[in-house]
Amino acid sequence: MKSSIFNFLGEFSSTLEELALRIEALLWEQPQAAMTQARLFGETLVSMIFEQENMSEVYPLKQVEKINRLFKNDVIHDEIYKKLEYIRKNGNIASHQVTEIDQEVAKQAHRALFELSVWYAEVYVSYTFTAPTYQLPSRNNQDHNNLKQWMDDYIKQTQQRLAEIEGQLEQLKQEKQQHSVVKEKKGSKVPKDLNSVRSTERSVPLERFQSSFEKINFKMRNLTKKAAEFEHEEYKEFVYLLDRATPTVAIHPSLVEQTKMLVEVPNKQVKSTALRRFPKKEEEGKFKSNFGYTYTFQTKSELEVLLVRVVDAIKSRSIYIGENG
Incomplete structure (x- = not known):
C-alpha cells in the first residue's frame, strides 16, 4: 500500500483510508475529482460520529443538517464545524460545476481532512494517539498506478450501476405493461355481482x-x-x-x-x-x-x-x- 499520512485511518476505518488515498492520487492532476471524493469522506466521517454518539435519525438527514445537529449538541466545536462545512460546500461545488475547481481549494481540503481525521482518532479511538506530521503528497511521487487502479475500479462500478439501472428500468416496464393489461381486462369485464365490487x-x-x-x-x-x-x-x-x-x-x-x-x-x-x-x-x-x-x-x-x-x-x-x- 502507498505510504501516506492517512495510513493511520486503516486502524479503524478502511473506507476512510481508501477515500483519503484516492484524494491524494487525484489531488494534483484532477483537483475537482479529488473534491468529490473529499465530500464522500466528510459524509462518511459524520456518519461515524453519529454512530459513536448514538444519535439516531428519525428520518434521513442531509449532510448540512447532520453537521448542524452535531454542533448544536456540543459534539463538535467551532473549528471542526468550519472544516466539515468547508468540505461539504466545496465538495458540492465540485460535483455540480463544469469548470475545474481551483487547485488551492483542493489543497486546503486535504489539510482539513487530515485535521478532522486526527481529531476523530484522538476523541473516539485513543486519547494517546500521536498524529503524524502533516504534509502534502509529493507531486513528483504521484502513484499513477494507484490512480489508474482507482479509475478502473470507478469505471467498473459505474458500469455495474448502469447495468443495475437498466435492469430496474426493464422490470418497471414489464410491471407497467402487466398493470396495463390487467387494467384493460378489468375495464372490459362486466362484474357478476356489483355489490362485491369496490366503488x-x-x-x-x-x-x-x-x-x-x-x-x-x-x-x-x-x-x-x-x-x-x-x-x-x-x-x-x-x-x-x-x-x-x-x-x-x-x-x-x-x-x-x-x-x-x-x-x-x-x-x-x-x-x-x-x-x-x-x-x-x-x-x-x-x-x-x-x-x-x-x-x-x-x-x-x-x-x-x-x-x-x-x-x-x-x-x-x-x-x-x-x-x-
Whole structure:
C-alpha cells in the first residue's frame, strides 16, 4: 500500500483510508475529482460520529443538517464545524460545476481532512494517539498506478450501476405493461355481482342492461364514467343508467313530480353533473348540480317493468297536458 499520512485511518476505518488515498492520487492532476471524493469522506466521517454518539435519525438527514445537529449538541466545536462545512460546500461545488475547481481549494481540503481525521482518532479511538506530521503528497511521487487502479475500479462500478439501472428500468416496464393489461381486462369485464365490487372499480353496467333499454325503445345517446344516457325514440324523454353498487336508473324530476305512477315506487333524489339533460337544483339562490330521482332494480325484468312505467308516466303526462293545454 502507498505510504501516506492517512495510513493511520486503516486502524479503524478502511473506507476512510481508501477515500483519503484516492484524494491524494487525484489531488494534483484532477483537483475537482479529488473534491468529490473529499465530500464522500466528510459524509462518511459524520456518519461515524453519529454512530459513536448514538444519535439516531428519525428520518434521513442531509449532510448540512447532520453537521448542524452535531454542533448544536456540543459534539463538535467551532473549528471542526468550519472544516466539515468547508468540505461539504466545496465538495458540492465540485460535483455540480463544469469548470475545474481551483487547485488551492483542493489543497486546503486535504489539510482539513487530515485535521478532522486526527481529531476523530484522538476523541473516539485513543486519547494517546500521536498524529503524524502533516504534509502534502509529493507531486513528483504521484502513484499513477494507484490512480489508474482507482479509475478502473470507478469505471467498473459505474458500469455495474448502469447495468443495475437498466435492469430496474426493464422490470418497471414489464410491471407497467402487466398493470396495463390487467387494467384493460378489468375495464372490459362486466362484474357478476356489483355489490362485491369496490366503488373505485365500478363502471356503468351497460353490457348487462342495454338490451332491456332498447327493448322498451330507449336508445343510448351518451356514455360517461358516471352514467349512460338513454332517450326514448318516440317521446324524446331521457333516463340515465348510473354507476352504482346497486343497478340504478335516474328519472327526470318533473316526470316523477307530475305523475302518481312513479311517486308510488320507492325513489331517492340525487344530484350529479352526469344528469346533463335534467334541470339544475336551486340552493341558496344558486343553481347547483343537475338532479333527478333514482330507482333501483336487480334484474333485467325489473328494469323493463320500471321502464314501461316510465313510458306510461310520459303518456299520462302528455294526455294531461293535452287536455289542459
